[in-house]
Amino acid sequence: MIEITAEVRAAIDRAAGDMEPAGDEYIEPADGLIHCKKCRGSRQTVVPRFRGSGYFMPRCLCPCQQKGQEERKAMEEQKERMERIKRRKAQGLQDRYLYDYTFANDNGQNPVMEKAHAYVEHWKEAYRDNTGLLLFGDVGTGKSFFAGCIANALLDRDVPVLMTNFPSILNRLTGVFAEDRAAFIASLDDYSLLVIDDLGVERNTEYAMEQMFTVIDSRYRSKKPLIVTTNLKLEKIKNPPDLAHARIYDRILERCAPVLFSGKNFREEGARATKAAAKEIVSKG
Ligand SMILES: [Zn+2]
Structure with missing residues (x-):
């Protein structure tokens, strides 16, 4: 995420009306962005517009969402591995x-x-x-x-x-x-x-x-x-x-x-x- 200068902060605040935090989210007063209530990490980031002026604030995963995603992926991989082993045993x-x-x-x-x-x-x-x-x-x-x-x-x-x-x-x-x-x-x-x-x-x-x-x-x-x-x-x-x-x-x-x-x-x-x-x-x- 880029540094939140006064200019960036002004852009965030202008966009604030369109931001809709979900039940487990809140707007963090320090940066004006959506954060996670659980881990307090950002669920939103700031990116300069390509070849233009201004910024946009896409969604991102907070640390606990990232962890959850990695765990799901690891479980999925483990499951695939077990299935592959079972298949290979039947074959081998x-x-x-x-x-x-x-x-x-x-x-x-x-x-x-x-x-x-x-x-x-x-x-x-x-x-x-x-x-x-x-x-x-x-x-x-x-x-x-x-x-x-x-x-x-x-x-x-x-x-x-x-x-x-x-x-x-x-x-x-x-x-x-x-x-x-x-x-x-x-x-x-x-x-x-x-x-x-x-x-x-x-x-x-x-x-x-x-x-x-x-x-x-x-x-x-x-x-x-x-x-x-x-x-x-x-x-x-x-x-x-x-x-x-x-x-x-x-x-x-x-x-x-x-x-x-x-x-x-x-x-x-x-x-x-x-x-x-x-x-x-x-x-x-
Ligand atoms: Zn979180």
Whole structure:
């Protein structure tokens, strides 16, 4: 607002007849303008007329109105963010059970989970440096749970993640025109993190190998991180049986840090616990 000189003040007072303060407003004697009863701030300002003489006194927001507007905007943004996260989860976690793969549901039995927490904590660096993970080890050692926890935690932080597997991808690519296939594979790189669960369970047909290579190669070129889980032995990944496997595994090994899942079979343990609990309930009955 400009300085209220005697000339300006005279203009304000001349216009005063047209000013109509609302119920929560009053005319401030000090400057002759409309103010807010609540915060006593100005709800009117003075602006010189463009290329003319005189002034006009447009309305403006007082501090408490501005605060209210900012709060409404923040609430609106928060709501949009939550809706976006919900949408991204529906898109990124296509299998319902993945919703339960969260840090909150971790029983704390597997020490390797610390690495999942660390990956999420250092996500910015991981993304910047294109650091992926290769989670390998026997069936039921918690690799998918580990990857699912990272996926959920990042999705909750508004990061686009897709957790999928090759059978689903191949299914999606079947009977589709080449250009749609290319578009679909490219769309996988829109996700900041791509998780491919259970590499190695798909059938090794020439077609499947070709599509797998295209997906992995496209990801490799996108310079965005990839997490792969597999029951394959690291030895086998490092010494692939043929060239078709080699060009897929080489790209994975180049970008994904191997993490070994060893020892306990958590799935069996879970099954044992369930059986034990069931037995207890039955014996009590
Ligand atoms: Zn106010």
